[in-house]
Amino acid sequence: MKVTVPATSANLGPGFDSLGLALGLRDELEGELTDSGLVVEVTGAGAGDVPLDEDHLVVRAMRVGFDALGGQPAGLRLTCRNAIPHARGLGSSSAAIVGGLVLARALSSSRAPGEDTALDDPTLLALAVEMEGHPDNVAPALFGGFVISGRDERGEVYAVGSPVDARVTSDVFVPPEPLSTEVARGLLPASVPHAEAAADAGAAALLVAALAHRPDQLWRATRDFLHQDYRRPAMPASLELVDRLRSDGHAAVVSGAGPTVLALGTGTELAAYCPDGWSHHRLRVDTGGAAVG
Numbered sequence: 001m002k003v004t005v006p007a008t009s010a011n012l013g014p015g016f017d018s019l020g021l022a023l024g025l026r027d028e029l030e031g032e033l034t035d036s037g038l039v040v041e042v043t044g045a046g047a048g049d050v051p052l053d054e055d056h057l058v059v060r061a062m063r064v065g066f067d068a069l070g071g072q073p074a075g076l077r078l079t080c081r082n083a084i085p086h087a088r089g090l091g092s093s094s095a096a097i098v099g100g101l102v103l104a105r106a107l108s109s110s111r112a113p114g115e116d117t118a119l120d121d122p123t124l125l126a127l128a129v130e131m132e133g134h135p136d137n138v139a140p141a142l143f144g145g146f147v148i149s150g151r152d153e154r155g156e157v158y159a160v161g162s163p164v165d166a167r168v169t170s171d172v173f174v175p176p177e178p179l180s181t182e183v184a185r186g187l188l189p190a191s192v193p194h195a196e197a198a199a200d201a202g203a204a205a206l207l208v209a210a211l212a213h214r215p216d217q218l219w220r221a222t223r224d225f226l227h228q229d230y231r232r233p234a235m236p237a238s239l240e241l242v243d244r245l246r247s248d249g250h251a252a253v254v255s256g257a258g259p260t261v262l263a264l265g266t267g268t269e270l271a272a273y274c275p276d277g278w279s280h281h282r283l284r285v286d287t288g289g290a291a292v293g
Contacts, residue, residue, distance in 0.1 A: 061100025
């Protein structure tokens with residue numbers, strides 16, 4: 001069975017740990033049930049760096065999925081063809097987790113088509129959030145498009161899709177050096193001023209409308225007050241690029257925990273902003289989510 005999973009960008013500026021957008025860059029996973037053992041092959045991003053055993057994140061997610069579906073297979077072969085850069089703020093770990101769970105579901109269905117091996121999307125999402133820690137990347141990786149997600153006061157995970165205007169485009173600027181999410185989160189303060197929290201809430205609300213039908217408001221709606229400036233010491237070049245783009249009127253943010261920079265717009269050519277040694281990609285909003293086949 002084959003599964004493809006899109007890259008994602010979380011936060012989108014003011015939507016810290018709650019807003020996420022799927023982008024048109026996909027990892028491809030292929031799984032096969034075997035008689036015994038485990039074989040993992042990786043090409044593309046992460047090849048030579050990620051483990052090729054039970055510690056591989058896709059394998060770990062598949063094990064969680066198989067447990068939820070009633071039991072582990074005798075053997076497994078996994079091939080990963082990775083396009084999403086690792087540790088760059090484009091959701092590579094979420095793609096691995098969602099892809100592994102969806103692949104386990106697909107393989108279990110093929111293994112026992114006459115048995116009840118259902119693992120519905122809400123349950124799969126909850127398992128993915130349990131592994132990842134928060135839903136802002138895993139929800140759009142699973143469902144595609146623009147997703148608002150979180151936990152309610154009962155502790156239940158929710159993920160609600162919201163439309164994206166067909167005029168909206170995205171540009172990503174990927175630096176050559178990675179940055180771990182743990183390092184980026186470690187720079188955040190325990191509290192922020194009430195006025196900044198209120199301004200951030202207003203911007204996040206406006207961003208939902210801007211993406212849906214008012215892309216002329218994207219620059220105003222992507223102003224962040226909660227996390228980006230606090231992370232400047234860990235990625236000064238990224239924040240310098242954000243500042244340069246925003247000073248020219250472009251809706252630029254740090255993608256996820258960084259250090260990739262995301263700019264949302266309506267088609268303006270931005271390649272000239274790409275710093276030396278970085279890569280630039282114009283990516284469509286991916287509405288398909290994780291897909292089998």
